Amino acid sequence: MMFLLIVAAAVAAAPPVLELTADPRPLHPYAELGASGVEVDGDLLIRNSGNAAWELVELALDVRDPRGRLIQRKELNQNGTSPSINLVTERIVAAGKSLLIFNPLARFAADVHPARLDYRLTFQGPGEKRLVLPVSMTPRAEPVRRFAFPLKGRTLVWDGHDFASHHRRWNYVHPVLAGAGFASIAARYSMDLILVDAEGRRSTGNEDVNANWTSFGAPVRSVGPGRVVALREDQADDRNFDVATVAIPNAMYGNYVVIAHDDGSFSMYGHVQQGSVVPKIGARVRTGEAIARVGASGSALFPHLHFQRMDGPNDRSEGVPTRFTGIARPGGGAFANGFVDSGDMVIAD
Template identity: 30%
Template sequence: MVTPSGSDAPRPLHRRVVARLAGVSVWVILGVGFALGLLVQSVGGPWWLAFLCYLMAGLLPVLLQAVSTDDTAADISNRERAVYTLAVLRWAVTPWGVLAQLRQLWGQVVAYARYRGAMPNTVRGAPKTTLSLPFDGEWTVMNGGVAKATSHSWEILSQRYAYDFAVTDADGESHAGDGASLADYYAFGREIRAPAAGTVVAVRDRLRDYPKPGSLWLEWRTGNVAGNHVTIEHADGEYSFLAHLKAGSTTVEPGDSVEAGDVVGRCGNSGHSTEPHLHYQLQDAASFWTAAGLPPRFTGVDVERDSESEEERSDADSRPSEPAAGTYLVAGDRVSRRTAE
């Protein structure tokens, strides 16, 4: 039976409990699961119970992604959630998937310890690098923001202030036709540029573009979730990380110097990408795994923003910076480089 819109009918208790769990930090679930496993082992409990604790610590956060909450109910259907969850599980149980998760967990510890829990934000430890948009033409911010409510992945410290960019048409669609082919996507193959001057410190170029865009299935054959990427070191120990690039498209090598606007590759669908897009993040270290994210501000940018996005920016952490310092973006923004008058 469908509950009418606006109905105050309460959900069953078990559904409320599961929904509450879905809102708990993934790291809390991981920590509790591992702590229980260690406790069982320390008191000489059965091996299978300790194994179950460790297993649930790893799988429960993934399974809970299939649960809708009040914040996500309108964003994705239950079927789509289930497909995505199965895709993540298929990858998570592979040896390279397990290794990637352990590297990410260790990276969280390293980044958190580096700042003693006082992670960078728009006020504390704000970045100094002057950034321009890393592409030509108009793109849409599909995911990301500098506040917790709009963050790309708030609980993953390196990706806390990351952005996903794609090209959309007048109807907001990112592809022509049914979107079953990579070539259908407007962003696929578009040039990606260095957002600021610096030195290239890392390049990955040989991972395939996952050939099933729009299906919510993910590449499961690699532990490199970022796919093909370029990392650029700027001044003041800040690094740009541009990910999911097209296989064989990078134009730079480690050690190369680049200027803002130089082409470094093309937009692709490599790594954990559900459709062609650019993943961009500014970080405080060269390593994708152990870095902490920094809130990027873009200069020389024209922004078309709807009123809903404007309301989301009212959070204290997402307040606009001074015009001379650049602009913080939020999901839904349509952005392009400002043309000279």
Template identity: 30%
Template sequence: MLRRLFAFAFVLAAASASAAPVDTLDLNVPLAPAPVVVQGRERLLYELHLTNFGAAPLRLDGLSVLDADSGAALAGWRGDALAARARVIGAQNATLDGALQPGERAVLYVELDLPARAPRALRHKVEFSAADAEPGQVEGAQTVPRAAAKLQLAPPLRGGPWAAIYAPQWPRGHRRVFYALDGRARLPGRYAIDFVRLDADGRSARGDADVAANALGYGEPVLAVADGTIAAARDGIAENERVSQQTRNDFDRAAGNYVALALGDGRYAVYEHLRPGSLKVKQGQRVRRGQAIAELGFTGDSTGPHLHFHVADAAVPLLGEGVGYGFEGFRLLGAYPDAKGMGQQPWQPRADEVAAQRRNELPEANSVIEFPP
């Protein structure tokens, strides 16, 4: 009898320490990435969607990106590093500092510099745990990266210095903002850059910086980055005189005045926040690369005068998926380590081992560059 009790207790203990369920977590990469070149390195930017189809909360403990053929780990994140690149869709507290609840979806934003011998395909391993269960793991979401885009563009602006502002980790940065329109969620700003004009001391305005027209880049000519046809254009949205007067806009006015230039193969260069009355083109017009098409302004959802630039697969600003591109040439001056001091203090100079002249690549996050005059 005592032996039976011990055996029963052992079964209970084993059941209470059973493995976490591996059949309830769905892994999906909705859009296969294509590499872009950033400061000499091929980089993938893409999103891994995780959905909890089970009845128990799951805590995400680790993410590894694997070479699908060899199984070698290319990158991995745990703890705070994992939480920093994850957002729970629709949750009031969007950070992933707790468990993924039943029915919830999290998006993990992946930025991955590829090795010299790039893998044919990627696979993902997610480690997780549930209450009263041993930790578990699941592998899936195999994706084959697409060929690198051959899209190399002329400068959208002249001279400089220009701060190329973007950062994958910013919660409200372009990289993390989905728009669900026409029954589909898209990420138009996956490769978007906000260009802000600086002076030699890193300042972005003269005099009272709250006056929009005092921004150094205000009114600068905006240029066609390629020969092409104007696919869409909007003018006539007014702008506030002062930055402090800015308010949020509805979806259809968030881009302010804009121009979309058809580049061919279903890709469009999108310019946003243009100065009212400055558009020099209209829909259907053919333009040449380097041609002035508008002026930098402060319309729409803008925290200050700047040029928002991205390339997507649709002409309307919020209806496209962001696609990669590069610029034919620019000069790298330096960078800001983060947003602190940007527009008020000098940037950190370029490291000696990094070449100043950059060709056929995307500027690094928060770098300071010069385009040809």
């Protein structure tokens, strides 16, 4: 009888199983010092194992320095006629589903050094019930090495190094992407690059014709020394992608080249022209060496170069930020921090 009582007491004392859980993705996002301050590109993954939907109604953040001291406190809430919590556009976690919250409260002044980010997420569920989830991130220093720019001439960064980029908002909990094996954002720091003329024109004539684009057929250069570890060059430049093949690593980029660098990162050059890849698997390449030509293969809206760095050789990896050297703005202005953002015009030799 005593044994049964002890077991019953132990069961009664067990903590309740939470319907909602929260995890940082990645666990150690990069803290990048840019022209406008520090940016931490990390997301929060919320999972709902219950049978009812929950809505995020408040998101609070304590920022701590390397010594653990509280240096800043931020909050999104329901106050006012146009509540700040509305800045988080997707806030409902359906029963049995997951939700990604992208880049929450992730910008800081240049003199703020966020060593730990302690979030408190308040959800409201059935019967006005509330649940508060704590979750922490520990940012890490970003790589300091700079790389050469992959295109020569005047380039428009159609989509670049900033939170608004569609690449950064890769919703891998979407059923199609989750079913294809995605659980990270390899393109988190990627960019789409288009060559333009001095007036910013990207093409002449009918844009349905690839040859009318300034970019089409332009040389693609390796951003640094390394070894070619993956490539493909058999896909037509027809701007066509079969979504059914998304489970194949790197398939969405059509033709591509992947180079392993000595710092442990991998650079990816996507949508390159059919049959244009120069080096073979295993070949060593130099900084600035021509490795392919700009094309329109795979999931390409138009001829352009998709470039990214990753911590692995394919799009199931995590993204790595890239600072460039040897680039300038039209008129000679410098990119002091080496980052290029969506909308930037870049001149590279």
